[in-house]
Amino acid sequence: MEEQKIKAFMDEVIARNGHEPEFIQAVQEVAETVIPYIVQHDIYHGKNILLRMVEPERLISFRVAWVDDNGEIHVNRGYRIQMNSAIGPYKGGLRFHPTVNASVLKFLAFEQVFKNSLTTLPMGGGKGGSDFDPKGKSDDEIMRFCHAFMTELCRHIGPNTDVPAGDIGVGAREIGFLFGMYKKIRNEFTGVLTGKGLSWGGSLIRPEATGYGTVYFADSMLKTKGETFEGKDVVISGSGNVAQYAAEKVLQLGGKVLTLSDSGGYIHDKDGIDTEKLAFVMDLKNNKRGRISEYVEKYPNASYHAGKTPWEVACHVALPCATQNELNGEDAKLLLKNGCIAVAEGANMPSTPEAIHAFHEAKILFAPGKASNAGGVATSGLEMSQNSLRISWTREEVDERLKGIMNDIHNSCIAYGKEEDGYCNYVKGANIAGFVKVADAMLAQGVI
Ligand SMILES: NC(=O)C1=CN([C@@H]2O[C@H](COP(=O)(O)OP(=O)(O)OC[C@H]3O[C@@H](n4cnc5c(N)ncnc54)[C@H](OP(=O)(O)O)[C@@H]3O)[C@@H](O)[C@H]2O)C=CC1
Numbered sequence: 001m002e003e004q005k006i007k008a009f010m011d012e013v014i015a016r017n018g019h020e021p022e023f024i025q026a027v028q029e030v031a032e033t034v035i036p037y038i039v040q041h042d043i044y045h046g047k048n049i050l051l052r053m054v055e056p057e058r059l060i061s062f063r064v065a066w067v068d069d070n071g072e073i074h075v076n077r078g079y080r081i082q083m084n085s086a087i088g089p090y091k092g093g094l095r096f097h098p099t100v101n102a103s104v105l106k107f108l109a110f111e112q113v114f115k116n117s118l119t120t121l122p123m124g125g126g127k128g129g130s131d132f133d134p135k136g137k138s139d140d141e142i143m144r145f146c147h148a149f150m151t152e153l154c155r156h157i158g159p160n161t162d163v164p165a166g167d168i169g170v171g172a173r174e175i176g177f178l179f180g181m182y183k184k185i186r187n188e189f190t191g192v193l194t195g196k197g198l199s200w201g202g203s204l205i206r207p208e209a210t211g212y213g214t215v216y217f218a219d220s221m222l223k224t225k226g227e228t229f230e231g232k233d234v235v236i237s238g239s240g241n242v243a244q245y246a247a248e249k250v251l252q253l254g255g256k257v258l259t260l261s262d263s264g265g266y267i268h269d270k271d272g273i274d275t276e277k278l279a280f281v282m283d284l285k286n287n288k289r290g291r292i293s294e295y296v297e298k299y300p301n302a303s304y305h306a307g308k309t310p311w312e313v314a315c316h317v318a319l320p321c322a323t324q325n326e327l328n329g330e331d332a333k334l335l336l337k338n339g340c341i342a343v344a345e346g347a348n349m350p351s352t353p354e355a356i357h358a359f360h361e362a363k364i365l366f367a368p369g370k371a372s373n374a375g376g377v378a379t380s381g382l383e384m385s386q387n388s389l390r391i392s393w394t395r396e397e398v399d400e401r402l403k404g405i406m407n408d409i410h411n412s413c414i415a416y417g418k419e420e421d422g423y424c425n426y427v428k429g430a431n432i433a434g435f436v437k438v439a440d441a442m443l444a445q446g447v448i
């Protein structure tokens, strides 16, 4: 009966969104775990709550016209998906990448609803961005694009309505330009964006939070098996914000980081990427905006593997921190064959359904991004609180709160995900725990 209900639900979702593969993938994963729970719990039954949750409350799409350094005019498409505001203002990042489209942003916004619910903070879910490609653009071009983007977005957001932040291609530089234009048009200095600079309303630890949080979560999972990061070989993909700070925290906890990557390929450093080498990567990526292949010019003992992903390198722990569907079923089999015992997603939906199936079948520790990478948005929530209170917490205070929230999320996953044989299905746990809070709020607020 559950199978039939899942099929009937997905048929309806596909009929309406069939041309959006990433969105369908994200919804399918939730449906498979949440519908059986709904069936067993009378209060949610017959209310079509999940069907309401898969339809964005609002989907905004707009033209972004901007002028490059040569005076040529370009047109990109901007979006903001306001997915669900049952438990708080819409909250979620902005992505600037040529692959951005409605399907990608809807999957991200949908996952964000569950993730934000898990953080224990009052944040609804949203996501936005543009198909603009920041690669190879000058700082002036980035500024003109961000300003043009915000001239439209500013109508739809606000500190109590919708609070965007960064994601792929949107970091501190872009948040600065976006904030500047919002402030100019609206003539108000408010916490309308998170990930702001420290001198203008930002929070300590926000840059580190997603990567640190992912490792805190992985550490909690390892502890359930009596293990820690000490002496573990760790394979990380990506070399952006999440990957950099995941690597930093792994080093602090005594692990050895063997790989980093970008869309060109991965580097493998058998000696380990230590603090000094990581500082080189941070400068290369954040300031020089270079390619990860340049690592082997500086450290010739390392190797570069063009067009490949790091999952072929033997490790104890894998942290996919780049992008969606970057780790497939074959990669998962390879990781398992090589002795991997834990995978924690720093990116959003980096593992394909086949990969997740393989991890579950092997009963290794597997954390879905909506649980393990929630530290970023949680610390954005802490930035919002500090903005409202007009105070700044210390680094230690924010880090302690982040650790506490990641621990709470881990406990929620265990509470809803532990199976009869003792194995914790963190996907099921995260989906149900995230669902319950939002669904209860939707029930209380009636059919709207
Ligand atoms: N920033 C945050 O706070 C949060 C981010 N996330 C998720 O973490 C992931 C990484 O985000 P973040 O680090 O902020 O982004 P960045 O833009 O800082 O870095 C992205 C990294 O991923 C690589 N990458 C992007 N697209 C691809 C691709 N198609 N194939 C291979 N590599 C790719 C980039 O390589 P290249 O430079 O070559 O494009 C880069 O190394 C995303 O899934 C994001 O949604 C989740 C929660 C919060």
Ligand SMILES: O=C(O)CCC(=O)C(=O)O
Pocket (backbone or CB within 6 Å): 091, 092, 093, 094, 112, 115, 163, 164, 165, 166, 167, 194, 348, 373, 374, 376, 377, 378, 380
């Ligand atoms: O901090 C935020 O609001 C955005 C974080 C985000 O986009 C994510 O969790 O995927």
